Amino acid sequence: MCLAIPGKVVQLYDDTPNLALVDVVGVRRKVDLGLLENNMPVLGDWVLIHVGFAMSKISEKDAVEQMDTLRMLGEAEAAMQEIKGYGLEGTS
Amino acid sequence: MKFVDEFREPEVINKAAEEIRRLADPNRHYRIMEVCGGHTHAIYRFGLKDVLPSNIELIHGPGCPVCVLPMGRIDDGLSLAQDPNVIFTAFGDMMRVPGTQGSPLEHKARGMDVRIVYSPSDALKLAQANPDKHVMFFAIGFETTAPSTALTLKRAKMLGVKNFSVFCNHVTIIPAIRAILDSPDMRLDAFIGPGHVSTVIGCRPYEWIAKDEHKPVAVSGFEPLDILESIIMVLRQLRVREAKIENQYKRVVPWEGNRAALKAMGEVFTLRPYFEWRGLGFISQSALGIRDSYAEYDSEHRFHVPGVRVTDPKAAQCGEVLKGVLKPAQCKLFGKECTPEHPIGALMVSSEGSCAAYFNYEHRKAAMVSTIASVA
Numbered sequence: 001m002c003l004a005i006p007g008k009v010v011q012l013y014d015d016t017p018n019l020a021l022v023d024v025v026g027v028r029r030k031v032d033l034g035l036l037e038n039n040m041p042v043l044g045d046w047v048l049i050h051v052g053f054a055m056s057k058i059s060e061k062d063a064v065e066q067m068d069t070l071r072m073l074g075e076a077e078a079a080m081q082e083i084k085g086y087g088l089e090g091t092s
Numbered sequence: 093m094k095f096v097d098e099f100r101e102p103e104v105i106n107k108a109a110e111e112i113r114r115l116a117d118p119n120r121h122y123r124i125m126e127v128c129g130g131h132t133h134a135i136y137r138f139g140l141k142d143v144l145p146s147n148i149e150l151i152h153g154p155g156c157p158v159c160v161l162p163m164g165r166i167d168d169g170l171s172l173a174q175d176p177n178v179i180f181t182a183f184g185d186m187m188r189v190p191g192t193q194g195s196p197l198e199h200k201a202r203g204m205d206v207r208i209v210y211s212p213s214d215a216l217k218l219a220q221a222n223p224d225k226h227v228m229f230f231a232i233g234f235e236t237t238a239p240s241t242a243l244t245l246k247r248a249k250m251l252g253v254k255n256f257s258v259f260c261n262h263v264t265i266i267p268a269i270r271a272i273l274d275s276p277d278m279r280l281d282a283f284i285g286p287g288h289v290s291t292v293i294g295c296r297p298y299e300w301i302a303k304d305e306h307k308p309v310a311v312s313g314f315e316p317l318d319i320l321e322s323i324i325m326v327l328r329q330l331r332v333r334e335a336k337i338e339n340q341y342k343r344v345v346p347w348e349g350n351r352a353a354l355k356a357m358g359e360v361f362t363l364r365p366y367f368e369w370r371g372l373g374f375i376s377q378s379a380l381g382i383r384d385s386y387a388e389y390d391s392e393h394r395f396h397v398p399g400v401r402v403t404d405p406k407a408a409q410c411g412e413v414l415k416g417v418l419k420p421a422q423c424k425l426f427g428k429e430c431t432p433e434h435p436i437g438a439l440m441v442s443s444e445g446s447c448a449a450y451f452n453y454e455h456r457k458a459a460m461v462s463t464i465a466s467v468a
Contacts, residue, residue: 003130003314004236004288032213034243035353048291048344051183051233052211053240055350056291062343069315073137081184085210088217 003070004048004055005079006063007031009041020054022047024079025067029086052086101317108320109143115327122148123279124326125416127269128286129156129444130314136453138316148323151416152446154268155286157233158185159438159445160369160414161261164400166191169230169259170199172395179205179222181215182230189441192402196230212237212244212258219248219256226255228391231262235292238262238380239353242360245382245389259391260382262361265289266297267378268369273305277417282326284319285311287341294349295337302335313341360386368401370438371410408437413446420450427455 007022019030020041032053033040039057041047046063047054058066070076116122126132132152135141141150154160170191173180180196187197187208200206205225209215212229219227231241241258248256265286272278285298290311298309308329312322322340329335339345360383367379382390391397404410408425412418420426420439430436432448439447 004291032211032240032243034247035239035350035356037352039352048288050236050288051240052213053243055236055239055288055353056344056346058344065315069134073134073314078184082210085184085208086214088209088214088221 003073003075003079004050004066005070005083006058006066007047007049007054007083008060008063009043009045009047012043020047022049022054024049024083027080027083029083031086049083051082104317105143105320108317108324111324112148112320112327113145115324115331116145116148117331118145118147120147122281122327122330123151123416124148124282124284124323125151125153125272125280126284126312126319127153127155127265128284128289129159129442129446130287131284131312131319132156132446133444133449134314134316134319136449138319139453140316140319143320144323151280152413152449153283153416154272154369154372154414155234155265155289156439156442156444156446157237157261157263158189158442160263160268160371161189161232161438162368162370163191163402163404164368165261166196167193167400167402168397169228169261169391170196170204171398171400172228172259172391173199173204173206175226175395176205177226179207179218179225179227180230181207181209181218181227183210183232184208185442186230186232190435192400212241213247216244216248216253216256219253220251223255226257229256229258231258231260233262234265234286234289235353235357236288238361239292239350239356242356245360245386246356248389249386254388257389257391257394258382260361260380262380263367263369263378264363264380265293267375268372269301271369271372271375271378272415273301273307275415278415280307280416281330282308283310284322284326285309285337287311287313287318287345290339290341290345290349292350292353295339295345295347296349298337302337306335308335308338310338310340311345313344359383370404371414373411404438405436410437410439410447413437413439420447421455423447427451
């Protein structure tokens with residue numbers, strides 16, 4: 001909940017512009033872009049995600065380092081569990 | 093002994109440690125508080141204490157939202173879940189946190205509809221998928237999670253969803269820092285500022301700490317090198333008796349914060365006159381309530397909330413540990429009655445709490461060493 005999870009924007013949607021499909025180490029889930037409305041990411045951008053919402057844009061290098069930090073903290077598994085949990089299986 | 097022996101760049105870490113030793117006056121004792129629970133966790137995990145000279149003491153601050161939530165609020169939230177029409181939702185972090193009648197998970201085992209969500213927007217989705225039920229989201233967190241709750245409420249209102257509400261326990265970090273600085277038994281030299289909270293609030297809200305309290309602040313990232321660099325920043329300031337806010341985590345934290353997030357929070361939340369923090373007591377204007385214009389989405393407005401108050405066990409010295417007056421192991425209950433498996437005090441509840449972090453890394457390490465010694 002407190003540590004941010006890095007993800008890459010791999011798809012944007014015309015009909016739901018506030019959502020993006022992000023890829024976090026191979027797991028893809030939709031996240032909300034509403035908190036970046038002043039600085040919307042484009043395809044290929046990296047973002048830091050907190051509880052299903054993209055909170056800031058970061059560089060690819062920082063994204064890789066953030067994932068390493070989560071691994072070193074022993075939080076990578078919890079982070080992946082969080083990402084997999086987004087979207088209430090079957091309803092999104 | 094470090095739990096992570098392979099730092100990414102060990103030579104850079106060694107250089108940073110050398111610089112810290114050079115900057116630290118050997119005739120002075122430094123007390124530096126890291127505010128954020130994520131930093132506390134990282135400090136123990138990476139064994140940073142072993143890298144620092146013994147006259148630099150890191151004091152673990154109040155930045156673990158699960159830890160500072162009073163048990164009464166958990167009881168209050170769960171009391172609403174007694175209604176068979178209510179689906180109680182919360183982040184996974186909350187599920188094992190004990191109320192007086194057990195944790196949310198234990199309530200689930202007794203047949204209540206308690207579900208983990210990983211995002212407040214999923215709680216809203218659950219409400220849309222279950223129009224005959226009321227979905228309550230038990231919201232916790234500092235400014236890292238509060239904007240997401242705010243935006244979810246805005247979406248709920250826009251979509252006209254009627255069967256959704258938030259039991260709001262969001263807290264704000266600045267008043268907690270003020271309460272700690274106001275505490276008479278507290279003496280701190282500098283702060284390591286929270287990284288991800290600051291992506292939302294920016295660096296300006298800390299300026300009074302430098303201006304009025306003359307304490308340096310370095311907003312920090314979470315890697316070992318980030319934390320060491322932040323310590324270097326505040327030591328450099330202390331050396332020349334300067335006090336300003338520095339942003340070590342520039343690559344992620346903008347000085348002005350995230351305006352869209354602050355705007356969403358401003359539209360949906362209002363400051364509560366006061367709120368109870370576990371271990372710190374009541375702190376004025378330290379928590380977010382839901383504005384009247386969103387009252388229909390406020391669980392505390394829609395339902396009768398008993399307003400339970402549970403005092404922490406007298407023997408638990410969470411407040412002293414939280415303020416840095418005592419080290420975790422100096423509490424009478426530490427590692428005996430109070431362990432991560434059976435937490436009594438607030439700081440043992442979450443992996444980001446200083447007692448749990450200390451127990452998991454230091455205490456177990458010591459136990460291991462003594463076992464090995466006795467076998468040998």
